[in-house]
Structure formats: C-alpha cells, structure tokens
Amino acid sequence: MKRILFILAAAAMILPLSSSSCKKQDNPTEDVVMEPAKTADVAKVVSFELVSGATPRYLSKEGKEYDVLSIEFTEDSRYILRRRPVITASSVTKAESGVEVVTGKFTESGGKYTCQGAFEATVEPKGSDSAVISVNGKTQTASAKVTSTPQTTNSNKTNADRTWKVDNSIIKISGSGVNIDMGFKGCDLYQIAQYAKENGASVDPSKLTGYSITEIMFTGNNTMTISFAGQPSFYGEYTLSGNNINYRLTVGSNELLQTSANGTISFPAQGKATLILNSSLKGYSGSIEFALSQAN
Numbered sequence: 001m002k003r004i005l006f007i008l009a010a011a012a013m014i015l016p017l018s019s020s021s022c023k024k025q026d027n028p029t030e031d032v033v034m035e036p037a038k039t040a041d042v043a044k045v046v047s048f049e050l051v052s053g054a055t056p057r058y059l060s061k062e063g064k065e066y067d068v069l070s071i072e073f074t075e076d077s078r079y080i081l082r083r084r085p086v087i088t089a090s091s092v093t094k095a096e097s098g099v100e101v102v103t104g105k106f107t108e109s110g111g112k113y114t115c116q117g118a119f120e121a122t123v124e125p126k127g128s129d130s131a132v133i134s135v136n137g138k139t140q141t142a143s144a145k146v147t148s149t150p151q152t153t154n155s156n157k158t159n160a161d162r163t164w165k166v167d168n169s170i171i172k173i174s175g176s177g178v179n180i181d182m183g184f185k186g187c188d189l190y191q192i193a194q195y196a197k198e199n200g201a202s203v204d205p206s207k208l209t210g211y212s213i214t215e216i217m218f219t220g221n222n223t224m225t226i227s228f229a230g231q232p233s234f235y236g237e238y239t240l241s242g243n244n245i246n247y248r249l250t251v252g253s254n255e256l257l258q259t260s261a262n263g264t265i266s267f268p269a270q271g272k273a274t275l276i277l278n279s280s281l282k283g284y285s286g287s288i289e290f291a292l293s294q295a296n
Contacts, residue, residue, distance in 0.1 A: 031243070031267040033155045037075035037162035037294075042108045043149035045072045045221055046123060046131050049082075053143040057086060058121065058135040068133070069099065071123060073113055074219045075149065076163040076295065079106045080235065081119045082251075101235040101251050103217070103227050149220035157240055159267045160218045164275075164292040171256075173201055175284040187290065188212040189256045202282060203255050211254060215295055216275070226257065240265070247277070255281065256288070263287070 047070040048055040055067045066083040073079055081102045104117025113123045121135035125146040132141050152158060169187040173180040178200045184192060189212070193205035210230025217225040218238060224247055226234040234252030236259075238245060246262045253259045261279040268274060271294040278287045 031156065031159065032270055034159050034267065034270060036158055037077075039073070039077045039108060040075040040149070040161070040220070042113075043073055043075045043220055044113075044125060045070060045145075045147050045149070046125055047145045047147075048131075048142055050145045051129070051143045056133045056135075056140045056142045058119075058133075061118065066100075071113075071115075072219060072221060072223060073106055073108070073123075074163065074217055075161050076217070077105055077107070078163050078215075078217055079104055079113070079115050079119065080217070080219075080223065080225050080233075081115075082235070099251055101225060101233040103215070103225055103233050147221075152220065154240075156243065156265070156267070157220070159273070160240060160245075160265055161220045162218070163295040164216045164218075164273060164290075165295045166213050166216065167291045167293050169291070170289040171196065171286070172289075173281075173284050173286045176202075178284060186212065187288070189254065193256060201284065207255055211256075216290070216292065226252070245275070245277075256286070 049069040055069060057065055057067055059065050065086040067086055069082040069084060071079055071081050082099055083102065084099050102118045104115055104119060106113050106115045111124060115121045115123065119135075121133055124132040125144070126132060128146045129143060130141060131144045131146060132139060166187040168183060168185050169192075170183045171180060171192050173196055180196055180199050180201065182195060190205055190208040190210070193203045193208045196203050197205055210228060212229040213226060214229050215227045217227070222237055222239065224236055224238040232252065234249050234257065236247055236249035236251065238247040243264045243266050244262070245265045247260065249259045258279045258281055261277040263276040263278050265273055265275045273292040275290040275292055276287060280286065
C-alpha cells in the first residue's frame, strides 16, 4: 500500500497542473513595493567591445577559446557574460561564430567581482575605462567602458530588476482550430510543446529539448536574460511602462519563445511576480503566464 501511495504522489508531481490551479486570484491587489535586490549597489556593466583595442580572451571548460565582449554584474548576484568563439585557421561554422550568452553567480568584495560556474574569473574594474581580468591562471588588463547601473525611483522597476525562478506557467495557444489553456509546474518548453502537439498544434517538440527555464533576469540596464537547464541563454532588452512590459531578444528564440513579445508584470506579494507575455507564432496567437519567485 505504501508503495502505491508513493507512486501516486510521484506521478502527481510531474503531471501538468490544471489551468485553474495556476491562475491568479480573481480579486487583484495593488503591487507590493520590495527592497532593491541584494547587490544593487555594486551592479555594473564592463564592456570591451565598445572601445578600441583587443578584447580579453579565455579558454572555457570545454576547451573552446572565446573573446569576452561584455560582462554585466546584476542586482541579484548574477553575471551575464556575452562572448564570441575565436575563429582560428581550422575555422568554425557560421552558426558557431555568433554571440553566446553565459550566466552564473558572482560575489563582490573590495571592488573585485569573482565569477563562478561556466566563467570562473575575477574581474576588477579600474575607473571607467579599463578592467583587470584574471582567468585561466592569467591576468589581463584591457580597455573597457565601465558603467554603473542607473538608480531609479520607479518602484515597479526596482521590483522587477532581480533574478526570478519559475514556480509554474500557463500556456495559451489559439488559432487554426486549436484552443489550448493549460498549466504546468515550472516551465519546460519541451513538455509544453509535447502537450500542444497532442492537442493539435503544429509544433516540433524535438526542437525544444533542454529548454527548461531555470531563471529569468531583469536588470537596471534594461537587459533581460532567460537561462535554461540544457541550452544556451536567451538575451535581449526590455522596456517597462507601469505594469506593461516589452522585450526584444537579440540572442536566441525558438518555437514557443519568439524574438519579441509584450505583456504585463505585476507583484502580488513580497518576492513574487506574475509575468504574462503575448506573441504570435506559426500562425497562432499565444501567451505564457509565469508565476515567479525571487531566486536566492
């Protein structure tokens, strides 16, 4: 009997939620006002591509050499690294030669930023025009444009500018005889695509393998990043006007998350947000509603 109960409990954890169980309450409340994220006072952007001179290079854990284009240190102890594979005599394919985005955590002490994860390095900005990078056992000093994150009095922007994890999501797709409205734990786009295909949508789940969202980041420099468990991050820009949000991706997109979308973001409780993004895809109208919690 205990074994049967255990199996049923495990099955309940992986089954999609009903749409009604994920949705917000019918009685909306005013947005809460949250304190700035924990490292808002040291948030910076260090850009090497905006100045003359050679960009720093490093060797990834996978043995690939990259030019470092820019590093953004966000309000919530995350870094966003924009990099480009170095093209050598052996060359790389055109698809591999584009900009990639890598994210991870950092700690700051005495003006030095120590990055962990995919990019293990120490970065020390020097004024507004250079930075010292220690990576792969080598220290490089390079010209850079160093800017601090602008301060804001907009409470919605202060609320948004941090790192979020996805608690659950609701997918809606309509058009061409398809009408889908279903909730899921987290946001695994492969799982969502499978459900959509089973219910008549023309989408290829195999193209979404590994696209399980781990974090969504908004920064005071109006950048946004969507990180996945098994695929490169998406990266772009966002604008916020009241509760209305628009995003435009410059790196990444797939069959469910398009290069641009608009919607709303609201903050129903401390450390909580509801993000709704609307877009059109492959002849359908669609939206994804995310229930978000501030990441640690």
